[in-house]
Amino acid sequence: MTRIELVRRPQHSALFSVLSPFIAVLITALIGGIMFAMLGKSPIGGLHAYFIEPLTEVWSIHELIIKATPLILIAVGLSVCFLSNNWNIGAEGQFIMGAIAGSVMPVLYPGITGPMVLPLMLVMGMAGGAAWATVPAFLKARFGTNEILSSLMLVYVAELFLDWLVRGPWRNPEGFNFPETRSFHADAILPEMLSASGRAHYGFVFAILAALIVWFMLSRTLKGYEIRVLGESPRAGRFAGFSAKRMVFFAFIVSGALAGLAGIIEVSGAIGQLRPAISPGYGFTAIIVAFLGRLNPLGIVAAGLILALSYLGGEAAQISLGVSDKVANVFQGVLLFSVLACDTLIRYRIRIVRPQPAAAPEPAR
Amino acid sequence: MSPDVIQAILLTVVTAATPLLIAAMGELVVERSGVLNLGVEGMMIIGAVTGFGAAQITGSPWAGVLAAIICGALFSLPFAVLTLSLATNQVATGLSLTLLGLGVAGMIGEQFVGLPGVRLEAVNVPFLVDIPLIGRLLFGQDPIFYLSIGLAVGVWWFIFRTRAGLTLRAVGDSHGSAHALGINVLRVRYLAVMFGGACAGLAGAHLSLVYIPQWVENMTAGRGWIALALVVFASWLPLRVVIGAYLFGAVTIAQFHAQAQGVAIPSQLLSALPYLATIVVLVLISSNRRMTMRNTPASLGKPFVPDR
Numbered sequence: 001m002t003r004i005e006l007v008r009r010p011q012h013s014a015l016f017s018v019l020s021p022f023i024a025v026l027i028t029a030l031i032g033g034i035m036f037a038m039l040g041k042s043p044i045g046g047l048h049a050y051f052i053e054p055l056t057e058v059w060s061i062h063e064l065i066i067k068a069t070p071l072i073l074i075a076v077g078l079s080v081c082f083l084s085n086n087w088n089i090g091a092e093g094q095f096i097m098g099a100i101a102g103s104v105m106p107v108l109y110p111g112i113t114g115p116m117v118l119p120l121m122l123v124m125g126m127a128g129g130a131a132w133a134t135v136p137a138f139l140k141a142r143f144g145t146n147e148i149l150s151s152l153m154l155v156y157v158a159e160l161f162l163d164w165l166v167r168g169p170w171r172n173p174e175g176f177n178f179p180e181t182r183s184f185h186a187d188a189i190l191p192e193m194l195s196a197s198g199r200a201h202y203g204f205v206f207a208i209l210a211a212l213i214v215w216f217m218l219s220r221t222l223k224g225y226e227i228r229v230l231g232e233s234p235r236a237g238r239f240a241g242f243s244a245k246r247m248v249f250f251a252f253i254v255s256g257a258l259a260g261l262a263g264i265i266e267v268s269g270a271i272g273q274l275r276p277a278i279s280p281g282y283g284f285t286a287i288i289v290a291f292l293g294r295l296n297p298l299g300i301v302a303a304g305l306i307l308a309l310s311y312l313g314g315e316a317a318q319i320s321l322g323v324s325d326k327v328a329n330v331f332q333g334v335l336l337f338s339v340l341a342c343d344t345l346i347r348y349r350i351r352i353v354r355p356q357p358a359a360a361p362e363p364a365r
Numbered sequence: 366m367s368p369d370v371i372q373a374i375l376l377t378v379v380t381a382a383t384p385l386l387i388a389a390m391g392e393l394v395v396e397r398s399g400v401l402n403l404g405v406e407g408m409m410i411i412g413a414v415t416g417f418g419a420a421q422i423t424g425s426p427w428a429g430v431l432a433a434i435i436c437g438a439l440f441s442l443p444f445a446v447l448t449l450s451l452a453t454n455q456v457a458t459g460l461s462l463t464l465l466g467l468g469v470a471g472m473i474g475e476q477f478v479g480l481p482g483v484r485l486e487a488v489n490v491p492f493l494v495d496i497p498l499i500g501r502l503l504f505g506q507d508p509i510f511y512l513s514i515g516l517a518v519g520v521w522w523f524i525f526r527t528r529a530g531l532t533l534r535a536v537g538d539s540h541g542s543a544h545a546l547g548i549n550v551l552r553v554r555y556l557a558v559m560f561g562g563a564c565a566g567l568a569g570a571h572l573s574l575v576y577i578p579q580w581v582e583n584m585t586a587g588r589g590w591i592a593l594a595l596v597v598f599a600s601w602l603p604l605r606v607v608i609g610a611y612l613f614g615a616v617t618i619a620q621f622h623a624q625a626q627g628v629a630i631p632s633q634l635l636s637a638l639p640y641l642a643t644i645v646v647l648v649l650i651s652s653n654r655r656m657t658m659r660n661t662p663a664s665l666g667k668p669f670v671p672d673r
Contacts, residue, residue: 003450004450004451006450006451006452006670008670082457087456089460139644139647139648139651143648143651143652144651144652144654145644145647145648145651145652146594146597146647146651148403148456149590149593149594149597149643149644149647150644150647150648152587152590153587153590153594153640153641153643153644154640154644156586156587156637156640157637157640157641160633160634160636160637161633161637163633164631164633164634168631284464287457287460287464288461288464291457324471324472324475326468326471326472326475327472328468329464329467329468329471329472330465330468330469330472331468332464332468333461333462333464333465333466333467333468333469334465336457336460336461336464336465337443337447337458337461337462337465340447340451340453340454340457340458340461341447341451341453343453344447344451344452344453347452348451348452348670350451
């Protein structure tokens with residue numbers, strides 16, 4: 001039987017470190033084309049609708065930036081977690097708690113206005129996300145509780161908490177019983193960058209800044225080195241005097257704060273109030289973004305734009321081709337699979353072993 | 366409370382517990398082979414949607430059950446190829462299986478939204494089912510419940526009483542030694558992962574053919590993740606998975622009964638109970654290190670690349 005064999009490379013392949021994300025995108029496009037053909041659509045037309053059409057109009061580039069903002073912010077934080085071997089997969093919950101904490105001012109104290117409201121909201125959003133992320137961090141550091149499961153469970157709890165708030169105590173008193181909070185006043189809205197041409201707001205600037213800062217920390221500071229060492233070899237890290245427990249807190253708090261910031265930016269910049277559902281799964285899609293960007297904050301910026309494109313493409317394809325917008329989620333899943341498969345090329349050479357003819361007797365030596 | 370009411374409550378507990386039990390039992394076998402598959406939620410929802418769809422098309426719920434088992438096993442294959450043949454990170458690959466499963470199921474299921482489902486009817490053993498208190502509990506449940514009990518006993522027997530089970534444990538505890546003994550580590554793991562997929566698929570079918578016989582997007586609602594937690598809770602022992610599943614079934618059901626009694630607690634807090642309970646249980650288990658360490662497969666989550 002033909003089978004795959006892996007041969008370890010003596011060193012990581014520099015070539016495939018650069019190429020693997022591109023190969024992954026190509027494979028995804030290929031699988032996407034096949035999928036469109038199976039749905040009875042033209043593969044070229046489908047891919048065009050997904051990945052080209054949204055880039056042809058200015059307003060839709062604004063939308064692209066709006067969608068990329070939370071993805072980049074969350075994924076940049078996740079890169080710190082994943083590099084240090086802390087599996088925070090509850091960013092969706094931290095996003096929601098950030099949005100809730102950041103909305104305290106405009107929802108509960110709508111009378112307080114002025115230029116200080118917005119910065120306060122952003123700080124509270126970060127604090128909310130960080131606090132929610134501290135729970136799995138504490139449980140992991142103190143009791144050794146699996147952070148994958150605890151952080152994920154807290155996503156459901158955060159969603160239910162938001163649902164309760166907007167249907168109960170935070171419901172807009174003048175809102176005809178709709179499950180939503182009052183609309184934010186003007187001072188609580190994140191301003192648009194170029195309001196003449198579209199809705200893109202200043203959140204994108206925060207995303208770029210966050211990527212630059214975390215990139216600098218990871219590649220140019222001792223902290224970045226500590227993150228990598230503890231991630232790759234906790235034992236070596238211990239000998240170097242690094243504390244794995246403190247790293248758990250550091251990684252979760254950084255990523256929680258960035259996810260919380262993404263949450264309040266989304267609510268204040270794109271939505272303008274709290275609703276029962278404020279995220280189309282940004283916290284989970286950001287995991288794909290982090291891996292597609294090879295856990296490098298600068299790569300994550302590019303990856304965030306690509307994944308944002310898949311959301312817009314989903315909407316565009318629904319309108320122009322009549323395919324379900326759920327196809328976008330399938331694309332995202334396939335993309336992550338391809339990325340992980342291609343990353344194997346960095347560490348291993350792949351050899352296809354064909355069935356050998358009946359073994360000849362070994363010649364005597 | 367009359368015996369009938371008690372029995373009715375117990376029945377709802379068992380029905381809520383069955384999909385957890387089946388999915389966790391499958392994942393237990395996977396983890397015993399040293400592989401951590403976080404894609405349970407994804408395989409489960411694939412089972413739910415294909416089970417629903419096949420039952421719709423054929424009109425037979427049994428065709429749905431069969432389709433769910435097969436599709437669950439097939440859907441686990443991309444995970445197996447990546448983590449086993451390509452030695453990718455198991456955590457990340459399992460996550461992507463869950464994301465992909467939710468996406469694919471959402472896409473397939475769009476045509477099923479709002480359709481009345483086909484229910485897999487309960488087995489009713491004549492006369493015995495009328496015994497008070499335990500009649501319906503033992504002799505009047507859906508067929509998948511009986512399958513789940515058989516599965517639990519079978520998995521226990523397989524792991525602790527057969528040579529193949531010993532091989533499975535050897536692979537999970539030390540893949541290097543197992544390989545040196547001539548065991549085909551990757552083949553054992555492929556089979557284990559596909560068994561886990563088949564179980565998750567069956568668990569999904571229980572949701573869409575018995576528990577709520579219709580298709581609702583994201584209807585697994587985190588049950589796949591709770592099943593993963595159950596395996597940790599059970600410290601990789603099949604009989605403890607059974608106990609854990611029924612405890613979680615009871616927690617899930619408590620919210621409905623509390624709501625029916627008009628308890629003045631927000632419904633969202635009650636809905637959050639299973640998730641909060643999962644965290645509490647994980648903390649209790651993990652703080653008792655001796656108990657967890659004793660049964661944890663030593664190679665769990667570590668990729669294996671045979672030297673050649």
